Amino acid sequence: xxxxxxxxxxxxxxxxxxxxxxxxxxxxxxxxxxxxxxxxxxxxxxxxxxxxxxxxxxxxxxxxxxxxxxxxxxxxxxxxxxxxxxxxxxxxxxxxxxxxxxxxxxxxxxxxxxxxxxxxxxxxxxxxxxxxxxxxxxxxxxxxxxxxxxxxxxxxxxxxxxxxxxxxxxxxxxxxxxxxxxxxxxxxxxxxxxxxxxxxxxxxxxxxxxxxxxxxxxxxxxxxxxxxxxxxxxxxxxxxxxx
Amino acid sequence: xxxxxxxxxxxxxxxxxxxxxxxxxxxxxxxxxxxxxxxxxxxxxxxxxxxxxxxxxxxxxxxxxxxxxxxxxxxxxxxxxxxxxxxxxxxxxxxxxxxxxxxxxxxxxxxxxxxxxxxxxxxxxxxxxxxxxxxxxxxxxxxxxxxxxxxxxxxxxxxxxxxxxxxxxxxxxxxxxxxxxxxxxxxxxxxxxxxxxxxxxxxxxxxxxxxxxxxxxxxxxxxxxxxxxxxxxxxxxxxxxxx
DNA sequence: GCAAAAGTGTTTCCCCTACACCCATGG
DNA sequence: CCATGGGTGTAGGGGAAACACTTTTGC
Numbered sequence: 397x398x399x400x401x402x403x404x405x406x407x408x409x410x411x412x413x414x415x416x417x418x419x420x421x422x423x424x425x426x427x428x429x430x431x432x433x434x435x436x437x438x439x440x441x442x443x444x445x446x447x448x449x450x451x452x453x454x455x456x457x458x459x460x461x462x463x464x465x466x467x468x469x470x471x472x473x474x475x476x477x478x479x480x481x482x483x484x485x486x487x488x489x490x491x492x493x494x495x496x497x498x499x500x501x502x503x504x505x506x507x508x509x510x511x512x513x514x515x516x517x518x519x520x521x522x523x524x525x526x527x528x529x530x531x532x533x534x535x536x537x538x539x540x541x542x543x544x545x546x547x548x549x550x551x552x553x554x555x556x557x558x559x560x561x562x563x564x565x566x567x568x569x570x571x572x573x574x575x576x577x578x579x580x581x582x583x584x585x586x587x588x589x590x591x592x593x594x595x596x597x598x599x600x601x602x603x604x605x606x607x608x609x610x611x612x613x614x615x616x617x618x619x620x621x622x623x624x625x626x627x628x629x630x631x632x633x634x635x636x637x638x639x
Numbered sequence: 640x641x642x643x644x645x646x647x648x649x650x651x652x653x654x655x656x657x658x659x660x661x662x663x664x665x666x667x668x669x670x671x672x673x674x675x676x677x678x679x680x681x682x683x684x685x686x687x688x689x690x691x692x693x694x695x696x697x698x699x700x701x702x703x704x705x706x707x708x709x710x711x712x713x714x715x716x717x718x719x720x721x722x723x724x725x726x727x728x729x730x731x732x733x734x735x736x737x738x739x740x741x742x743x744x745x746x747x748x749x750x751x752x753x754x755x756x757x758x759x760x761x762x763x764x765x766x767x768x769x770x771x772x773x774x775x776x777x778x779x780x781x782x783x784x785x786x787x788x789x790x791x792x793x794x795x796x797x798x799x800x801x802x803x804x805x806x807x808x809x810x811x812x813x814x815x816x817x818x819x820x821x822x823x824x825x826x827x828x829x830x831x832x833x834x835x836x837x838x839x840x841x842x843x844x845x846x847x848x849x850x851x852x853x854x855x856x857x858x859x860x861x862x863x864x865x866x867x868x869x870x871x872x873x874x875x876x877x878x879x880x881x882x
Numbered sequence: 883g884c885a886a887a888a889g890t891g892t893t894t895c896c897c898c899t900a901c902a903c904c905c906a907t908g909g
Numbered sequence: 910c911c912a913t914g915g916g917t918g919t920a921g922g923g924g925a926a927a928c929a930c931t932t933t934t935g936c
Binding site: 588590615616 | 898899900901905906907908909
Binding site: 572573593614617618 | 912915918
């Protein structure tokens with residue numbers, strides 16, 4: 397133990413202090429009533445009964461970090477394959493986990509289309525719940541998950557401005573209104589409807605599906621879809637999405 | 640071992656497969672002749688004699704990841720405190736390290752002012768060298784350090800556009816030309832001198848030091864310094880740096 | 883006096899912004 | 910027929926881009 401250093405009791409394996417590595421996922425989903433996060437109620441110590449991000453230990457020597465994230469996603473929430481998965485960052489303060497071991501976690505952000513994951517079935521699915529953003533922000537999460545969650549939100553909101561990853565949250569066919577609402581959540585204020593639609597359609601990446609929404613109490617909006625292959629091509633040419 | 644999975648031989652501690660965690664640093668420095676990276680020639684297996692990013696194992700239970708990065712920076716390169724240190728990402732493929740253990744590394748980006756670190760003294764400093772970017776890009780680095788390095792360069796170049804972190808590379812007092820050159824390296828093409836200077840000075844964050852450069856074979860340029868406290872204030876008000 | 887880089891103003895054009903009205907549908 | 914949100918065009922202003930010449934210094 398170094399002089400004057402704050403340390404925790406170390407767990408040893410032979411002579412080596414041990415480290416464990418987990419992955420945690422911040423899973424975002426969009427619904428008619430806004431952006432949600434998937435949280436689980438922990439069924440075991442530590443923090444039993446508290447809300448936390450889904451996650452778990454990686455299988456050393458067997459899997460990549462991203463693969464571990466996909467596995468946890470599936471095991472804990474029943475989500476097969478997210479539309480978007482990206483690494484957020486790694487959190488490794490020695491005291492972030494109250495257990496003896498030094499547990500380092502690699503956090504991932506996952507975006508899913510909620511209409512593709514109606515059933516929340518899965519190993520621990522009984523305890524997984526979609527929580528609206530405002531409500532989630534008020535909760536005190538286990539470990540340092542408050543920090544991870546707020547970092548994830550910041551990353552997502554920033555990225556929505558210059559990356560079309562937000563379309564991974566919307567259903568395959570969506571009205572432009574939904575895109576605007578998602579964008580407004582991200583930038584934190586309302587935008588002009590006409591200008592927004594103009595800029596969005598000028599990219600040429602939104603295709604009119606010739607369908608309209610149903611079950612709506614007023615004039616039905618057209619449904620569009622995002623052309624990912626055209627986007628990839630434009631991007632390869634140096635073009636960047638920016639709304 | 641899971642069915643059909645590519646795995647490596649696992650190192651066990653009692654019943655648990657082991658993981659080790661390292662930190663690696665991509666250290667950038669600016670000089671009159673451009674951007675450089677600090678690489679070390681490995682003095683031990685694996686990859687003995689090859690070029691690699693400085694880094695090493697974290698001290699489990701004792702230190703934060705960032706603290707580990709600072710320690711490695713100091714031990715391997717003699718750099719006391721970088722002007723900027725940020726986490727890049729974590730790389731965890733089971734086969735990324737040829738040794739038995741599954742070694743996961745957390746990569747950091749460090750920016751330093753080269754005029755503050757003349758002496759490269761340090762534990763292993765004998766093998767640390769500043770390599771110009773072009774040359775570094777051509778080298779085959781140990782482990783997956785090629786990947787980490789190119790990710791770091793991409794992150795740095797992107798960030799230079801909308802974050803003043805580049806001033807952490809320049810000396811405290813610098814001519815505007817240097818800022819422009821750094822920026823041009825980042826965006827990959829030349830920009831108009833007048834427009835660039837105008838936009839830069841309009842931010843109000845650059846102070847004329849009333850000094851001029853010396854030892855130059857032509858008209859000497861004024862030296863400016865970046866006002867970090869003013870920047871923090873503007874940023875807190877919602878303003879964002881963008882050149 | 884000439885080579886080499888520093889430094890400076892103005893015009894043009896495009897894009898972003900602001901803004902108001904008609905349309906389609908369900909009840 | 911009315912309430913609700915869907916959908917559209919245009920004019921004006923501000924900021925980015927383009928552009929050329931004078932100044933200073935060392936040799």
